[in-house]
Each structure stands twice: as structure tokens, then as C-alpha cells.
Amino acid sequence: xxxxxxxxxxxxxxxxxxxxxAMVVTxxxxxxxxxSPAGAAPLPVAGTAWPAKLDAASLDTWLAIAADGSVTASxxxxxxxxxxxxxxxxxxxxxLDVPVDRVTIxxxxxxxxxxxxxTGSSNGIMTGGxxxxxxGAEGRAALLLLASKKLEVPVERLRVQDGRVFVADDxxxxxxxxxxxxxxxxxxxxxxxxxxxxxxxxxxxxxxxxRFDIPSKVRGEYRYAADLVxxxxxxxxxxxxxxAGARLVxxxxxxxxxxxxxxxxxxxxxGVVCEREEQAVDAARRLEVEWTKPAPxxxxxxxxxxxxxxxxxPKVTQADKENRGDVDAAFASxxxxxxxRYEYPFQSHASMGPACAVVDVRDGGAIVWxxxxxxxxxxxxxxxxxxxxxxxxxxxxxxxxxxxxxxxxDDCAADCALLAQAAGRPVRLQYxxxxxxxxxxxGPPVAFTLRAALDAGGxxxxxxxxxxxxxxxxxxxxxxxxxxxxxGQLTGLQAKSKEAPQFPEExxxxxxxxxxxxxxxxxxxxxxxxxxxxxRDPDGMSTCFASESFVDExxxxxxxxxxxxxxxxxxxxxxxxxxxxxxxKAGWQRHTAPRAPEGRIVxxxxxxxxxxxxxxxxxxxxxxxDRATGRFRVTRFTVAHDCGFVIxxxxxxxxxxxxxxxxxxxxxxxxxxxxxxxxxxxxxxTYPIVDTTEVPDTVEIVMLNNTPKAKPxxxxxxTTRPVAAAIANALHDALGVRVRRVPFTPEAVLAAIRA
Amino acid sequence: MSExxxxxxxxxxxxxxxxxxTPLLTVLRNDLGLHGPKFGCGLGQCGACTVHMxxxxxxxxxxPVSSARGTRITTIEGLASGGTLHAVQQAFIDEQAAQCGYxxxxxxxxxxxxxxxNPSASEEDIRKGLSGLKCRCGTHMSILRAVRxxxxxxxxxxxx
Numbered sequence: 001x002x003x004x005x006x007x008x009x010x011x012x013x014x015x016x017x018x019x020x021x022a023m024v025v026t027x028x029x030x031x032x033x034x035x036s037p038a039g040a041a042p043l044p045v046a047g048t049a050w051p052a053k054l055d056a057a058s059l060d061t062w063l064a065i066a067a068d069g070s071v072t073a074s075x076x077x078x079x080x081x082x083x084x085x086x087x088x089x090x091x092x093x094x095x096l097d098v099p100v101d102r103v104t105i106x107x108x109x110x111x112x113x114x115x116x117x118x119t120g121s122s123n124g125i126m127t128g129g130x131x132x133x134x135x136g137a138e139g140r141a142a143l144l145l146l147a148s149k150k151l152e153v154p155v156e157r158l159r160v161q162d163g164r165v166f167v168a169d170d171x172x173x174x175x176x177x178x179x180x181x182x183x184x185x186x187x188x189x190x191x192x193x194x195x196x197x198x199x200x201x202x203x204x205x206x207x208x209x210x211r212f213d214i215p216s217k218v219r220g221e222y223r224y225a226a227d228l229v230x231x232x233x234x235x236x237x238x239x240x241x242x243x244a245g246a247r248l249v250x251x252x253x254x255x256x257x258x259x260x261x262x263x264x265x266x267x268x269x270x271g272v273v274c275e276r277e278e279q280a281v282d283a284a285r286r287l288e289v290e291w292t293k294p295a296p297x298x299x300x301x302x303x304x305x306x307x308x309x310x311x312x313x314p315k316v317t318q319a320d321k322e323n324r325g326d327v328d329a330a331f332a333s334x335x336x337x338x339x340x341r342y343e344y345p346f347q348s349h350a351s352m353g354p355a356c357a358v359v360d361v362r363d364g365g366a367i368v369w370x371x372x373x374x375x376x377x378x379x380x381x382x383x384x385x386x387x388x389x390x391x392x393x394x395x396x397x398x399x400x401x402x403x404x405x406x407x408x409x410d411d412c413a414a415d416c417a418l419l420a421q422a423a424g425r426p427v428r429l430q431y432x433x434x435x436x437x438x439x440x441x442x443g444p445p446v447a448f449t450l451r452a453a454l455d456a457g458g459x460x461x462x463x464x465x466x467x468x469x470x471x472x473x474x475x476x477x478x479x480x481x482x483x484x485x486x487x488g489q490l491t492g493l494q495a496k497s498k499e500a501p502q503f504p505e506e507x508x509x510x511x512x513x514x515x516x517x518x519x520x521x522x523x524x525x526x527x528x529x530x531x532x533x534x535x536r537d538p539d540g541m542s543t544c545f546a547s548e549s550f551v552d553e554x555x556x557x558x559x560x561x562x563x564x565x566x567x568x569x570x571x572x573x574x575x576x577x578x579x580x581x582x583x584x585k586a587g588w589q590r591h592t593a594p595r596a597p598e599g600r601i602v603x604x605x606x607x608x609x610x611x612x613x614x615x616x617x618x619x620x621x622x623x624x625x626d627r628a629t630g631r632f633r634v635t636r637f638t639v640a641h642d643c644g645f646v647i648x649x650x651x652x653x654x655x656x657x658x659x660x661x662x663x664x665x666x667x668x669x670x671x672x673x674x675x676x677x678x679x680x681x682x683x684x685x686t687y688p689i690v691d692t693t694e695v696p697d698t699v700e701i702v703m704l705n706n707t708p709k710a711k712p713x714x715x716x717x718x719t720t721r722p723v724a725a726a727i728a729n730a731l732h733d734a735l736g737v738r739v740r741r742v743p744f745t746p747e748a749v750l751a752a753i754r755a
Numbered sequence: 756m757s758e759x760x761x762x763x764x765x766x767x768x769x770x771x772x773x774x775x776x777t778p779l780l781t782v783l784r785n786d787l788g789l790h791g792p793k794f795g796c797g798l799g800q801c802g803a804c805t806v807h808m809x810x811x812x813x814x815x816x817x818x819p820v821s822s823a824r825g826t827r828i829t830t831i832e833g834l835a836s837g838g839t840l841h842a843v844q845q846a847f848i849d850e851q852a853a854q855c856g857y858x859x860x861x862x863x864x865x866x867x868x869x870x871x872x873n874p875s876a877s878e879e880d881i882r883k884g885l886s887g888l889k890c891r892c893g894t895h896m897s898i899l900r901a902v903r904x905x906x907x908x909x910x911x912x913x914x915x
Contacts, residue, residue: 654894
């Protein structure tokens with residue numbers, strides 16, 4: 001097995017880069033034995049010491065130019081499936097003035113790429129892209145200096161095209177990047193503010209470049225963590241407590257199971273290691289295990305859960321820093337008051353592939369191949385779990401199935417590390433579907449109460465939003481310590497939980513506004529399948545569902561059209577622009593009450609908008625609903641999207657569409673099922689998601705503020721945010737009734753019609 | 756007990772030794788090194804493991820290897836002929852129809868079999884025919900565009 005490097009095209013032999021003389025290999029990675037066949041670097045081995053941290057101030061950490069002029073750029077982010085690697089390549093190509101296909105992006109290896117903590121919060125372009133832009137600009141400046149010396153002309157007279165520096169008024173005088181620095185280090189510091197290219201001159205950034213990872217994906221050649229084969233590798237599977245809080249009593253250690261190499265038990269963590277994968281699957285199924293019968297720690301139903309959320313004493317109460325005015329006075333003097341309650345369930349990441357990791361723990365060190373979003377902190381958590389120094393632990397990110405936040409990937413890496421440590425040989429662990437859907441950390445449930453005070457003129461004088469939920473950060477969004485992992489929790493360690501308040505993000509200029517978030521104690525969160533964590537656009541979908549549904553309710557109560565109402569109360573020009581653009585593109589039909597036409601099949605239109613960390617989105621859903629069955633279909637989505645300057649519009653379109661489908665799935669179908677002792681959603685039947693029969697006929701997308709002057713903001717999550725509210729508002733328009741709890745199943749819609 | 760099972764995979768005769776009830780998927784991936792088909796659920800619910808058995812799309816995670824005895828298996832690695840991608844594969848590139856791509860094997864293999872069996876499939880036929888596949892990233896819009904594009908390319912090639 002040869003060493004490889006994960007690039008924006010997919011997995012590539014490390015030698016491929018070496019052939020070009022690129023810097024990433026001139027680091028002379030420790031741990032590469034010298035006994036390999038000529039030219040082929042062997043897979044790195046456990047026991048090696050790797051750099052504690054790469055020097056982010058050194059240009060060589062970010063950029064390397066090979067003798068043939070090809071460029072390798074390293075970044076502390078990962079490809080989550082939205083094509084960011086291609087966008088990174090565009091950014092580097094632009095600053096350096098090289099063709100985009102000459103750039104290779106390397107990501108997510110703690111030994112060879114800079115620690116940017118990995119990917120999350122849709123910040124890939126904002127932080128990873130910005131760092132690469134600086135590195136590219138710094139590299140270009142360094143290359144121009146070298147060229148100036150070599151060609152003996154001042155830098156001002158030099159120009160660059162396709163990686164060749166030439167003299168502006170004498171193009172026959174030229175030298176290539178490869179000739180200038182090929183295979184050698186820059187030995188240059190990255191300054192805080194290098195002179196980057198004027199965006200008005202961009203020729204690659206902003207263009208619809210096709211993704212470099214898709215060709216190998218359609219050929220079946222793209223390699224995921226699940227596809228890694230390491231010589232001598234064994235196969236593991238885990239066995240989870242059958243009920244939340246059950247403790248492991250006894251395992252039949254003498255049970256004869258085909259291919260069994262090891263039963264690994266540590267407190268309540270239990271796993272098996274076998275020679276072959278099917279043997280591990282079989283052994284995990286058949287192993288005789290006795291667990292305690294714990295007292296029920298969940299609720300018998302969602303009704304009971306939401307009742308608990310609404311009545312239990314909070315652990316922490318926080319007020320939004322944007323609260324203003326005297327809300328109580330506004331309600332005391334109100335001519336009319338509107339109040340409504342909304343509820344959002346537990347949801348699963350339910351990644352397409354159950355998480356998979358390969359780990360080798362030997363000779364006082366560990367190497368971990370894993371598909372999570374944040375390999376850099378994971379390195380430290382696994383060092384903590386395995387009781388090894390961090391320099392002796394290397395995490396190599398390999399593509400996983402789409403993760404959408406803190407899915408099961410990091411937990412799998414930790415489980416696999418325990419199995420590999422016990423086995424003393426490399427172990428591959430892929431979760432089963434019931435581990436993935438049943439035991440991934442869940443998006444948290446929230447119960448909202450919204451109230452509005454209207455004055456004599458029908459204007460909103462007070463706005464009150466109360467959220468009562470479990471923090472979405474009980475299982476942290478990055479794995480920093482052993483206790484953050486399920487394996488750690490099952491062995492009695494504590495997670496570094498955070499209390500993350502749940503406030504809707506909106507920009508309405510109501511004179512008095514109060515948003516309060518009560519976070520409830522979640523004593524049994526750890527080591528159970530309902531522990532909560534970040535799920536795409538954490539708390540954004542739930543808070544926006546409540547807030548933007550209620551905006552429609554208040555608009556109608558004050559006799560206003562929902563779009564007019566929003567335009568009247570929004571303040572920021574950008575927010576007004578997205579609402580206007582979406583309504584216009586969708587052919588919004590003004591209405592001051594739900595239209596709820598006659599007949600069995602009825603149509604309606606609903607809008608919702610949301611800001612998200614600097615990006616702005618408005619979505620209009622057109623729905624067609626069947627009054628008799630409660631079934632409905634979104635026939636069209638219209639999106640107005642402002643994330644500033646767009647690096648790759650083709651890619652962004654794909655990302656927006658995918659956000660729409662996933663968010664529609666969450667709104668229509670998704671609630672983790674449970675009873676008083678267990679999670680019952682364990683596969684695609686018990687946790688259904690969207691299918692092709694539900695796909696809208698069209699999606700219209702308007703991109704706003706897409707000018708070189710506008711700073712790029714994240715686009716990986718914002719579109720998700722307003723989708724549930726837009727659909728609920730459209731259903732209300734079509735049916736005249738409101739669904740105030742996600743998901744909008746046929747049963748829920750029918751119940752609303754019949755209520 | 757392990758048995759020897761013979762089958763033709765991507766045009767090559769293969770002999771594998773495995774427990775007869777081992778999923779075909781496991782044998783393709785671990786014994787034959789074909790990683791295009793993916794493990795998604797092991798329950799036949801998502802389609803990520805789809806391969807063609809004698810020209811029909813099947814779920815290899817829920818197919819015991821013993822039932823592949825003597826059959827002709829095609830995986831996504833064997834879908835292209837020579838250097839030319841199958842029309843469905845090319846259409847998925849043209850429409851940029853992938854996010855994470857973990858499920859994409861299932862869509863391509865199922866769509867290729869669907870269009871082979873029903874070249875003039877209607878929009879409804881395509882949607883229903885692909886409705887048993889999961890995509891968690893939500894790539895459905897571009898996938899449907901890709902399948903329609905492949906269909907028109909195939910029908911143009913057929914007429915030519």
C-alpha cells in the first residue's frame with residue numbers, strides 16, 4: 001500500500017505530487033520507511049512523531065510549486081461534498097495567475113496541512129478561501145521578486161500569464177514559476193495583508209468551473225474513508241446498549257464466533273474485531289451480552305417531550321443582545337394580541353454512508369483515517385483517549401459521506417481507535433445503519449411561544465419570542481477531548497458541553513422586541529442516542545420555522561400581505577432586496593388572508609426569509625396539497641440568495657438546490673422516533689427522507705449582490721434556514737390551516753385540516 | 756462453511772471463497788477490490804450498493820453471494836465501455852449531479868438499467884423508477900436533469 005494524499009480531485013498517490021517535486025513531499029515526511037520500491041512512498045506508520053503544528057506564518061505551509069510549474073496548496077478545511085475544493089483551486093489559480101487545472105488542493109491531514117480546525121459553520125470560503133488567497137498573493141509576490149532578479153528588470157515591468165513571468169515590453173524575456181522555485185522552499189513569511197488581486201480583474205474566480213471531483217465520482221473511482229484498505233487490516237463492529245443508560249453487565253467471552261480476533265470491552269463500550277468484515281457483522285449480532293434494565297429516561301411521545309420542554313425548570317436562561325424597548329408595556333397597551341406555539345423535533349444527520357474509520361495504534365503512536373469535518377481537534381481528542389502524546393497521533397481526513405455537522409464520523413474514529421489499540425493491528429470500523437441513524441448525535445428539539453402586540457393602527461408594537469429547548473452543543477461541534485466522543489462517554493468521561501441559546505436571527509424593526517432562550521438540563525444526554533449536536537444550520541431551521549411562520553400569522557392578523565408586511569418592517573437594504581427579489585421572481589400574488597381555495601386539490605404560496613452570518617436568503621414555496629389525504633408537494637421553489645461575491649456560480653447553484661431538497665425533507669418527513677427507553681429510528685423506513693417523486697418541477701434562483709466588491713460569505717447552509725417556514729406558510733395559504741410542528745406529515749396536515 | 760463461487764464480474768471470470776450468505780457487496784468490495792458500490796444500509800433500502808446482475812439492477816448488500824453463482828455482474832467500474840463513459844455517467848458530469856457522491860453509484864446504475872429497459876420512460880416513469888434510492892445531500896434536482904439528458908442522448912444515438 002503506497003502513501004496517498006487527499007486532494008480536491010480525490011485520493012492521489014503521494015508520488016504523483018513528488019514526481020513534480022512539490023514542496024509537500026520535500027517536507028520528507030517522517031514515518032516513511034526507506035525500504036519501499038524505488039519511487040513509491042509507503043503508507044505512513046503508527047509510532048512516528050509528526051509535527052505538533054505547522055507554522056501558519058510560513059508560506060511553505062500553504063503553497064508549493066513543482067519543477068513542472070504545477071501548484072499544490074494546503075488548507076485546513078475539508079471537502080464536505082459541496083465542491084469547495086474546486087473553489088479553493090480557483091482562488092489559488094487566480095492569485096497566482098496559473099491555469100486552474102494546474103492547481104492541486106490538499107486538505108485535512110494533521111501532519112501536512114495547516115490547522116484551521118477543519119470545516120464548519122459554512123466558513124470554508126471565508127476562512128480557508130481567504131487564507132489561500134493571501135498565500136497565493138504572497139507566493140506571486142515572492143515569485144515576481146525572484147523573476148526580477150533573474151531577468152534583471154524591476155518588478156513593475158513584469159507580468160504573469162499561465163504561470164510564466166515575462167517582461168511587459170519585451171515578452172521574449174520570460175521565466176516560468178517552475179524554473180524560479182520548482183521543488184524548492186519559498187522561505188517567506190505570510191504577512192497579514194498581502195497585496196491581493198483586484199477582484200475586478202478576476203478571470204477564474206467567479207466563473208462556473210466544473211467540479212474536479214465529479215468525474216471520478218461517476219466512475220466509481222473516488223475513494224472515501226470507507227474504501228481504504230491497509231495491509232493486515234482487521235474489521236470491527238460495535239455493540240451499543242439496547243436501552244438509553246443501560247450498563248454492561250456481562251459478555252460471554254468464551255463464545256465461539258467465526259473469525260473472532262478480539263472482544264473489546266471498556267466499561268460500557270463494547271466491540272468486536274474479526275478477520276473478515278462479514279464475520280464482524282455476524283459476531284456483533286450474535287455475541288451474548290447482558291445489560292442492566294435502566295429506568296426510562298426518555299418520553300413516551302413527542303407530546304410528552306414538548307410538554308416537558310414547556311414546563312421544566314431551565315438550567316440557563318439567556319436574553320438576546322438585540323432585545324430592545326418595553327415589551328411588557330407594549331402588550332399591556334395592545335389593542336390586539338397574537339400568540340402561537342411552534343415545535344421542532346429531534347432530527348438525525350442520517351448520513352448516506354454509516355461512518356467509517358481505519359486506525360492503526362502501535363509503537364506508542366496512532367494513525368487515523370477518518371471522514372469527519374474537523375480532523376485537527378480530533379487528533380487531540382484521540383491522543384487523550386489513547387493516552388498518547390499528540391505528536392504521536394496523526395489524523396488523515398479522507399472523504400466521508402456528507403456529514404452536515406457533527407454526524408457519527410468522529411465517534412466512529414474514537415471507537416475504531418479503541419478497537420485498534422486492543423487488537424494491536426490496523427482495524428477498519430464501519431458502522432451499521434442502525435449505529436448511524438440510531439446513534440448519531442441529534443439536532444435538538446425546541447418548543448417556541450411567540451407573541452405579538454398590535455396597536456390601534458394595526459402596527460406591531462411588541463414582539464416576544466420564547467424558546468425552550470436542549471442546547472444543540474451538548475455533544476460539542478468539534479471533538480477536542482476524549483469525553484466529547486461516544487466511546488469516551490461510554491467509558492465514563494464527560495463532554496465539554498456548551499449552552500448554545502436558540503434565538504431566531506431576523507432583522508425586523510419592531511419597536512419593542514424580546515427574545516429569550518431557556519436551555520433545559522439534559523442530564524442523561526451523554527452516552528445515549530439522543531445526545532444533541534450541530535445539524536446543518538444548527539438551530540437555524542427550528543428558530544426560523546417558528547419566527548417566520550409567526551410573521552405570516554401576524555401579517556394576516558394586521559390585515560397585511562405577508563410580503564408587504566416584511567418589506568414594511570425590515571430595515572436593512574440587503575434583507576429587503578432578497579424578499580423583494582424572491583417575491584418578484586415567484587410572481588407573488590398579493591393576499592391579506594390565506595386564499596384556501598375550494599376543492600380537493602388546492603394550491604398556495606408562502607415566503608420566508610433569513611439572514612445567516614452575513615448571508616441572506618429568501619425562499620418562496622409553491623405547494624399543491626390534497627385536502628382529502630393531507631399529502632402535498634412543493635411544485636416550485638424560488639430563491640433569492642445573497643452571499644456576496646460568488647466564487648463559482650455553477651457550484652453554488654448545486655449547493656442551493658441540495659439545501660432546498662434536504663431542508664424540504666427535514667420539514668416534511670423528519671423526526672427521530674423514540675419511546676421511553678430507546679430511539680426507534682434506526683434505518684430509512686423508520687427515518688424516512690425525501691424521494692424523487694416529491695422533487696419540485698422547477699427551482700428558480702436569483703443571486704443578488706454578486707459583485708467583486710462584495711465580500712464572499714458562506715453558502716453551505718443559509719438556504720436550509722427558511723425552507724420549513726416557507727412551506728408552512730404556503731400550506732396555510734393553500735389550506736387555510738397552519739401546521740405548527742415539524743414534520744408536516746400527511747397525518748399532521750390532515751389533523752390540522754380537521755381540527 | 757466457505758464455498759467457492761464463480762461469477763463473471765465486469766467481463767472477467769472470478770472465483771471467490773466465501774460463506775454463501777455473505778452479501779455480494781462485501782465480496783465485491785473486499786475480495787475483488789471493487790469499491791464503486793457502497794455500503795449504505797445493508798438492508799436494501801437506499802440503493803448505494805446497486806450493481807447489475809445479468810443486466811438487472813439489484814441491491815448487492817441484500818443479495819447473498821451464493822445467488823450470484825454463474826451470473827454476469829457489472830459494477831460501476833465496468834459501466835464505461837473502453838475509454839468512453841456510459842451516457843448516464845457523462846450526463847452526471849454534464850449536470851454536475853453529485854454532492855458528496857456516496858450514493859451516486861446507485862443512481863447511475865439504476866438509471867442505466869431503467870433507460871435500458873425503458874428507453875422512452877416518461878418523467879413519471881423516471882421519478883417512480885428512481886424513488887427507491889436515497890440521496891441525503893439532496894442532489895435530486897440535478898440527478899433528474901442528468902437522467903433526462905442521458906435519455907435524450909441515448910435516443911439520439913439510437914436513431915442515428
